[in-house]
Amino acid sequence: MKTIYFIRHGETELNRQHIIQGSGVDTSLNDTGRTQAQAFYEKYKHIGFETVLTSRLKRTHETVAPFLEVGLPWEQFEQINEMSWGIHEGKAGTPEMREEYKALTTAWKTGDFDARIEGGESARELAERVQDFIEILRKRPEKTLLVCAHGRLMRCLICLLEEQPLTNMQTYSHSNTGLYLATYQDGKFVFSSRNDTTHLE
Secondary structure, three states, rough: OEEEEEEEEEOOOOOOOOOOOOOOOOOOOOOHHHHHHHHHHHHHOOOOOOOEEEEEHHHHHHHHHHHHHHOOOEEEEEHOOOOHHHHOOOOOOOHHHHHHHHHHHHHOOOOOOOOOOOOOEEEEHHHHHHHHHHHHHHOOOOOOOEEEOOOHHHHHHHHHHOOHHHHHHHHHOOOOEEEEEEEEOEEEEEEEEEEEEEHOO
16 A cells, blocks of 8 residues: 655745746745745654655745755656646736636536647646656555645646546645645555645644
């Protein structure tokens, strides 16, 4: 049996300003994000993680920095970089952009997984690389792992881990440093915590 702690990165200044980051904007945590990261560390530092897995983007690296500073092994995976939002990246949401996003997620809910923002990824492309990461997780030898990724990526990842159709992605919520806790046994991922932020209280 494996136990896997999946968390979203801490807050960045662009998160606070509601500016879209995606995979193309590599931002650092702000003061709030660093506080969130430290709070997560203080609550879970006793767990005995054997390894830390993150995306290749700084905001995940900085979120798990307290664990890395005590010497835990760390690997980065492009497969769990945030989704590419194409021409929306680096921009504050306008009414037109919000309408385009709404149309996109509606398309995904109805099974059009090839729909995308111009220049960005489709849900199908996202799921393909996330599935690659899931296969990596299944084969990892460690029994206790910490994985730090991104909001939309987490929606897709948890959806696939629970063997749900991509039409259900929007049902998975994600907060900065929100924890999804899973066990993996007999080929199945079972979740006991969902977007848990009690470490921030």
